[in-house]
Amino acid sequence: MLTLAVDTSAKSVSAALVEDGMLLAQYSQCCGLTHSRTLMPMVEALLRNTGRKREELSRLAVSAGPGSFTGVRIGIAAVKGLAWALEKPAVGVSTLEAMAWHALGQPEGTVICCAMDARRGQLYNALFALRGGQPERLTPDRAISLEELAQEEKMRAGRTFVVGDGARLCYNGLRERGLAPVLAPPPLEHQSAWGVAMAAGDRPGTDAKELLPVYLRLSQAERERQARLQKKGERL
Amino acid sequence: MLILSVESTCDETAVAVTRNGREVLTDQIFSQADLHAVYGGVVPEIASRSHVEVISQLADRALQEAGVSRGELDAVAVSYAPGLIGAVLVGVSFAKSVAFGLGIPLIPVHHIRGHIAANYIAYPELEPPFVCLAISGGNTLLVDVRGYTDMRVLGCTRDDAAGECFDKTARVLGLGYPGGKPVDQLSQGGDDKKYPLPVGHVEGHPYDFSFSGLKTAVINLVHNAEQKGEELDKPSLCASFSAAVSESLVPRTMAACRELGYGKLVTAGGVAANSRIRADFRAAAEAEGVKLYVPPLKLCGDNAAMIGCQGYYEYLAGNTAGMDLNAYANREL
Structure with missing residues (x-):
């Protein structure tokens, strides 16, 4: 099974070609250029340089969120277009689950703390445990404050490996609160398309139209409207 | 020449199939006006979310209505500027990968040029x-x-x-x-x-x-x-x-x-x-x-047929783009 995976959920952008769990090629960059400009040239070069044809792809995979709203949409829209044109299935995976695969080299039982900067004083986070050479989910994807996360961590013994575009933020925050997590080394810190392909596992995928972003958060306008309606309700 | 065209610059998602610029085989439009009505104006984030939800369904329906298969398409045209940047990005990202997936040319179209071209569709004699x-x-x-x-x-x-x-x-x-x-x-x-x-x-x-x-x-x-x-x-x-x-x-x-x-x-x-x-x-x-x-x-508002029409003339003028095409909130006509 030949999978083309992409990730555009945060600062870095990457594309990978993975065949039956083996990484054939991966391009990534993190230099501030817009993903809408860089993603497709990467995909183009990936196929050209590996000598594979787009028709050979079995399926597409993409990090569906959480993440930057616009970033996630660039990846989803691009994968929808590919899936639609090639008439191939697409798999959307949790960005947090994808980055959990970066902990593969860690000791068995390590807790993987996946962290993205969600702004507004929060992290997008999920915890996994490394068991039998793969991440096993401990919590759902969620938006959580560093304070709450530190409280949870204090309840638990053992090694915690922090990964993701919010890893440093999370690592520093946990240390300030008296904890001693392990920070992912730089090449593994940011989420990757390879992680997306691994998280997709052997899921067959769906039609392009069923592939949808998972934001974990309403738009600002919707949040403010809800708050107004709630206030009104309280006054009545 | 059959062109698949995409429009997503504001609060309408649209996909059309046109032949030789002026003949519209189908123009599928999903208007989000109802989604924005409670806010008294277009909310960019809500618009962008809606675009990405419906875009491939519209493309499915466009092929169906036009009675055309993917393999018959000759090019993909997309409205790449100006507009709400998050919204434009959805259409541009989708159109780019469709063009790549089908191995056909990608044509960037200025949204206002598209509005002007709506008249070519309505008036065959207009030049x-x-x-x-x-x-x-x-x-x-x-x-x-x-x-x-x-x-x-x-x-x-x-x-x-x-x-x-x-x-x-x-x-x-x-x-x-x-x-x-x-x-x-x-x-x-x-x-x-x-x-x-x-x-x-x-x-x-x-x-x-x-x-x-x-x-x-x-x-x-x-x-x-x-x-x-x-x-x-x-x-x-x-x-x-x-x-x-x-x-x-x-x-x-x-x-x-x-x-x-x-x-x-x-x-x-x-x-x-x-x-x-x-x-x-x-x-x-x-x-x-x-x-x-x-x-x-029906051709005054945002639609994709006008983008396909202008896209045809842009193609004849050699104005195609590579996979590094970006979306822009503002761009000169």
Whole structure:
């Protein structure tokens, strides 16, 4: 099974070609250029340089969120277009689950703390445990404050490996609160398309139209409207 | 030549299939107006979310309705600017990967050029050169269309777009969003001279427009009446307002027609659907012996057929893009 995976959920952008769990090629960059400009040239070069044809792809995979709203949409829209044109299935995976695969080299039982900067004083986070050479989910994807996360961590013994575009933020925050997590080394810190392909596992995928972003958060306008309606309700 | 075209610059998601530019096989449009109505205007994040949810379904339906298979498509055209950047990005990202997936050329199309091209669909005999006034919720441009892809901007708005002004007026009068249609409907039977409203001028730039003074005047008028507890004659206010917008648009456009002498005037964009503006242009064009082209209502709003049509001419001019094409909130015509 030949999978083309992409990730555009945060600062870095990457594309990978993975065949039956083996990484054939991966391009990534993190230099501030817009993903809408860089993603497709990467995909183009990936196929050209590996000598594979787009028709050979079995399926597409993409990090569906959480993440930057616009970033996630660039990846989803691009994968929808590919899936639609090639008439191939697409798999959307949790960005947090994808980055959990970066902990593969860690000791068995390590807790993987996946962290993205969600702004507004929060992290997008999920915890996994490394068991039998793969991440096993401990919590759902969620938006959580560093304070709450530190409280949870204090309840638990053992090694915690922090990964993701919010890893440093999370690592520093946990240390300030008296904890001693392990920070992912730089090449593994940011989420990757390879992680997306691994998280997709052997899921067959769906039609392009069923592939949808998972934001974990309403738009600002919707949040403010809800708050107004709630206030009104309280006054009545 | 069969072109699949994509439009997502504001609050309409659209996918069309056109043949040789002017023949529309299908134009699938999903309007989000209902989603934004409770907010009194387009919310960019909500618009972007909706675009990505529906875009591939629209493409499915477009092929089905056109009776065309993917393999028969010759190129993909996409509206890449100007617009709400998050919204434009969805269409551009989708269109790029469709073009890559099918191995066919990608054609970037300026959204306003698309609005102008809507007239080629409606009028098979229409060819440049002509003068065009493109008026929509986001743009107000007076253009010298010298060729299909050779255009010169004669004038533009210095502040609000004409359509924006309609939306704000509708909002302050409690008529809902989008404001063009309700203002037009309510103005029927109103006295267009009852409320004297300002017509903006830009010193030293005869072809430029300004609508912020008019907008402010309407808002102040409504607020003053509210404070004094006076009942406003809303139909007459809408009629006076429409007349003021028309007075700003029509004489300048006719002056451009006289200067360039093409004998052809084309209007484009959602505001071109306004009945007062249409009537004034008809009268002025007739008086000056200029042939007037007004697109049918369904081609005035955002759609993808117009992008496919302009895309055809861009393709003939060699204007294709690589996979590094980006989306832009603003881009010169």
